[in-house]
Amino acid sequence: MCTLNRTRYFATCMIAASVVAGCALTPSPTPYQPASDLHGYTDEALAEDLFRVGFRGNAGTSQQDVEDSLFRRMVEIAETKKAGSFSIVGRETTCTTTLRTTPETTCIYHQSADTTFPYYFGIYELESPWHSSPKREYEAVATIRLSSEADCGDYRDCFVTSEARASIGSDSE
Template identity: 30%
Template sequence: MKSRIAIVALICAVLTACASGPAYRPAAEPGDFGYRDNALTSDRYRVSFAGDYGMARETVENYALFRAADVALGHGADRFRITSRETSPVTSYSGGGPSTSIGYGWGYPFWGTSIGYSTGGQSRTRYETVLEIQLGDELPDNGADVYDAEELKRNLAPSVAAGDEA
């Protein structure tokens, strides 16, 4: 019996891990978790990363930077400049409103009743970072908000590959 419980627990753990997928991935649809990028002009792009619930703000910001480096390298640029940066909390609420319950139960040799009151509600917060980046030959080699794309990817790759979410 104990081995069955252990096998079922192991299967559930494996399926849960598979269902969550990697943290750094394209967003499947609007409002989903992951990255998105859009061309604004020939040398400007909007890059965003929306984290899942429980993902630390710093991790979301790092994943957005990592995606910006991917976009720059994908367009043949070795560096990029962030022209706009914003990280916003996105909070969802569930189970709102007060609720009451009355219950009873029995079982030999006991029986009982109960009354409960709950104010209900739970909130969860996740973060989304939106960057506007500029590519091109006219960017300075270094300066405020100018990043070397290859160096940035090299430095952040271990945490992105590990799927750091805390």
């Protein structure tokens, strides 16, 4: 018969509790839905053929999933407006990192996810015994222009609506 001494038993219980707590603290990825509590998609008509579209994920949502959800929303807007194609006029993905640096202070650090023109702003302390694990949230925003033509010509950031739909599938609802 094998028995564990109290120290080993306590250590085993603490490790198990840490694993369970860690799983409980990791949120489920943000579902594709209209924004609620800051997470999900948003869109705003800037003109008849010009829209600002965004998707913000929680800490459980990867950058790729945020960008895929943004593109899905662009396709849905183009379909709703019966556009033959749409062009991305501007686009940016950002990452916001939040961490606790003291019992009373939470610092927020913003970073562009664009590797060609990164920018950083915020406070980032490295020497603090109170550091929490960083919580990263991605947000992607784009401005799109709709066109009735189903032809993009040589435009690089132009998508034929029907081809864009086929590339992401038809699971929009």
